[in-house]
Amino acid sequence: MLNKKQKVSDEIPSSSMADIAFLLLIFFLVTTVFPKDRGLPIVLPEAQDEVEVSQRNILHIDIMPNGTVQLRRGDSQNTSTVSPRDIEGIWRIEVAQNPNLIAAVKTHPDAQHRYMIQVLDGLQMAGAERIALQMLEG
Amino acid sequence: MAISGGGFQRKSKASDQIPSSSLADIAFLLLIFFMVTTVFRKETERNIEWPDAAATQQIDEKRQNIMYVWVEQSGQVFINDRPVAMSDVSSLVAPAWAESGRRLRISLRADARVPYRYIDAVQQEIKDAGAIYVVFATDLERQMQRVRR
Numbered sequence: 001m002l003n004k005k006q007k008v009s010d011e012i013p014s015s016s017m018a019d020i021a022f023l024l025l026i027f028f029l030v031t032t033v034f035p036k037d038r039g040l041p042i043v044l045p046e047a048q049d050e051v052e053v054s055q056r057n058i059l060h061i062d063i064m065p066n067g068t069v070q071l072r073r074g075d076s077q078n079t080s081t082v083s084p085r086d087i088e089g090i091w092r093i094e095v096a097q098n099p100n101l102i103a104a105v106k107t108h109p110d111a112q113h114r115y116m117i118q119v120l121d122g123l124q125m126a127g128a129e130r131i132a133l134q135m136l137e138g
Numbered sequence: 139m140a141i142s143g144g145g146f147q148r149k150s151k152a153s154d155q156i157p158s159s160s161l162a163d164i165a166f167l168l169l170i171f172f173m174v175t176t177v178f179r180k181e182t183e184r185n186i187e188w189p190d191a192a193a194t195q196q197i198d199e200k201r202q203n204i205m206y207v208w209v210e211q212s213g214q215v216f217i218n219d220r221p222v223a224m225s226d227v228s229s230l231v232a233p234a235w236a237e238s239g240r241r242l243r244i245s246l247r248a249d250a251r252v253p254y255r256y257i258d259a260v261q262q263e264i265k266d267a268g269a270i271y272v273v274f275a276t277d278l279e280r281q282m283q284r285v286r287r
Binding site: 010014015017018020021022024025038039040041042043044045046063085107108109110111112114115116117118120121124125133134135 | 158159161162164165166168169186188189191192193195196197201204209229243245246248249250251252253254255257258263264265268270271272273274275276278279
């Protein structure tokens with residue numbers, strides 16, 4: 001009779017456990033995202049650099065307390081009322097006609113912060129860089 | 139010829155391998171140690187509703203150069219867990235701005251429902267302090283959500 005000797009160990013190999021643990025450690029180190037360190041960046045103008053801008057290069061974006069947006073080009077008197085959702089498309093069209101365009105966002109003091117964010121979001125999605133934030137007077 | 143061991147046959151019972159079975163325990167111990175000692179944030183979360191924005195991006199700056207300014211729905215401003223009067227904001231921002239070497243980012247964590255007059259006042263205060271980098275903290279809005287609304 002042949003004596004067959006079993007060579008396979010009947011224990012769970014524990015030498016690779018350390019590798020598994022370190023792999024987990026590194027995985028969680030890499031994938032951890034600190035929440036809320038994000039948002040819409042904007043650079044405020046410094047006190048000294050006030051520059052005159054031609055009205056032709058300004059797009060007035062007035063945000064009303066109910067969240068609607070009134071658009072007016074700097075050199076015209078016509079206003080049009082739009083939704084904040086349309087700002088992105090409008091900006092793309094406007095900036096194609098005038099690359100020097102500046103967005104003058106004026107928000108009503110009673111308008112909620114979220115409406116200003118919606119407009120700012122639309123502008124930034126459309127790649128706008130020259131944005132001025134002001135409060136609507138009167 | 140010298141006989142090693144003085145002629146005695148010494149049989150060592152100690153293994154010549156580094157014991158690897160406890161390595162896993164060490165790794166897990168480290169894991170748990172770092173989990174326990176990690177301090178996530180120095181200040182507590184205020185109860186605010188985040189505005190959504192699809193253009194949300196990560197702040198590309200070290201955490202120590204980020205200053206958090208919270209604005210609650212009532213318009214009350216909080217910095218470092220303490221309520222701050224609107225007129226005192228600039229006096230708190232100015233030293234931090236100088237200390238950071240003009241790199242300070244202000245993360246403006248304002249409630250989505252706060253009236254804009256408070257946001258404008260905070261911006262004025264930040265401007266008066268000389269700081270120019272402001273980030274409006276938002277939640278990333280997925281395109282899917284936008285379509286549904």
